[in-house]
Amino acid sequence: MFAVVGASACADPDLDSTLTAMSNKQRLVLSIIDFLNQSIQDGTVKQDDKESLEVAIQCIGEAFGVDPTDQAQVDRLSIKPASLLSIFDVFMKTKDKLGSSPAAGASAPAASSSGPSAADKAAAEKHKATGNAHMSAKKYDDAIKAYSQAIALDPTNAVYYSNRAAAYSSKGEHSSAVLDAEKAIEVDPSFVKAYHRLGHAHYSLGDFKEAAAAFRRGLEIDPSNASLKTGLQNAEARIMLRNMGMGGGAGGAGGAGGAGGMPDLASLMSNPMMMQMAQQMMQNGGLERLMQNPALANMMNRMQSGGGMPSMSELMSDPALRDM
Structure with missing residues (x-):
């Protein structure tokens, strides 16, 4: 039994080394694919060459087992924020700093030991x-x-x-x-x-x-x-x-949806952070200025007439309300 365990333990480092090497190669391949896709998007590559490059990207990915559409694999292999x-x-x-010749490389430590010259x-x-x-x-x-x-x-x-x-x-x-x-x-x-x-x-x-x-x-x-x-x-x-499910690309996921995928006013005001903001507005006079806004007065009249609660996107469409 000890012999078997010992053999497995000896084999593990080689396996780990192989897996690490393959993972690093896949990281490099994903970086190359990202660079090529970016070159297509920003116009670096001519339109006539776009189709050929897309085929090449697919072949490179398949050869190394890298699928840029597999988000789990991308998250594991990505080198971002670097490129x-x-x-x-x-x-x-x-x-360029060290120089390409061995002689320049050998002399670099002596030159750098005292820092850059005047x-x-x-x-x-x-x-x-x-x-x-x-x-x-x-x-x-x-x-x-x-x-x-x-x-x-x-x-x-x-x-x-x-x-x-x-x-x-x-x-x-x-x-x-x-x-x-x-x-x-x-x-x-x-x-x-x-x-x-x-x-x-x-x-x-x-x-x-x-x-x-x-x-x-x-x-x-x-x-x-x-x-x-x-x-x-x-x-x-x-x-x-x-x-809160708003902005920053979140798009209101997981919240009650108003127009444009944003939470409606009722669900928004149930959020503790929004309540804290409302309290601060009351303290610094912002709420009083807000209530004097004609657009808000019209919305309140509409609500009293049975027109329903305005959506968050409707509120944010008014520049004065958005600034508030």
């Missing part, structure tokens, strides 16, 4: 200034290139990563912005602006909990920062709406 392109970008920047820092600042100018002109790809050159010269400056995160977010590549903002925080945990970049990127990706967490971390360092406070309030509001 294949962002990982490759980091690799290329590192490669000349490197000065040159990096010039690249940053160039990047800032490109940002002002909304030339985001050029800005990213300039900030990357600054990082290659001085990877110890958190500002360069933060600025590149802003450039990525400006062109909608929020996953890459997350990576750069996290790197900026790693380089300088006290750099407050990086927390705002990180929170904004997560918020734009719809990950409101991570966004709120980033804003809170920043406020621990700078409790009076107005931008972080506003970001936290917005993120927490979206979390509340999502928990």
